[in-house]
Amino acid sequence: MTNEPIIPTRKLLLVCGCLLGLTALTVVAYYVDLGVFHTPVALGIAGVKAVLILLYFMQLRYSSGMTRAVIIVGLLWLGLLLAGTMDDALTRGWLNVGAP
Amino acid sequence: MAESAAHLDMQFENTAQQHDTRIFGMWVFLATELMLFGGMFTIYTVYRAFYPNAFAEGSRHLDLTLGSINTAVLIVSSLFMALAVHTARTSARRLPLALCLSATVGLGILFLGIKGYEYYLHYLNGEVPVLNWTYAGAQAGQVQLFFWLYFAMTGVHALHLFIGIGLVSLLTLLALLGRYKPDSYTPVEMTGLYWHFVDIIWIFLLPLLYLIAK
Structure with missing residues (x-):
């Protein structure tokens, strides 16, 4: 119907795996003493996750x-x-x- | 296309233009939703800048295990929503689409269940402003402010998820009735965008509320 390419299922699963991995990473980072970088690192990881969702799940790559x-x-x-x-x-x- | 069930409103040239216009409208709506949550994020930022220690103390009273499990639940629900859009675009079969959509609904309900259990634990621990507030440590007022924001932000997020669950349930029903085909699946994609947006909000609530400081 639209001209946007269809993102293959394999890629969606890969993105989901990355998102779960980054969630684990942010929890691990919580227990590491990062000093003043504590909040920037946590927000940075959240930012990467948001971009992945925007690009692939929300198909922004092809918008x-x-x-x-x-x-x-x-x-x-x-x-x-x-x-x-x-x-x-x-x-x-x-x-x-x-x-x- | 001529014999398909896809309905074309008179203001559109073709179904592709109609689809793209509706998706664009959804993005504009989501930008307004960003302003709604943005207001709360701003209040949060101001008070956290004023009372960093009280916010760190409040954060330690949240259950990180339940918070991270809920993050995973929501991410997998988003995967099923993305798979639902994929299925609707590529196949006219009803059952796979309905299954993806009902998995999304199920995980959404699981999220709300875990969130509700967390609220219940806060109630038992005397950490709910007005209803049951017994915290009397240092900066009790400022810690209470953190909990006000916690309940407001997670509450508005939960309300959005509740609405999303209603919408996706309706989609599941309509999918079973054969309403969506590769040439007419716009509502599935629009609802998907909303669902992913609510997921993104939670992804920022996790570090802002649960991960402030050890």
């Missing part, structure tokens, strides 16, 4: 540029929300006007 634009803009908006809010929250103490 149109318009679909990709929606996702990029959605993430950009989330970034703006986070950056703008944290910018405010973390600098309130500087002027001594009611830090929480």
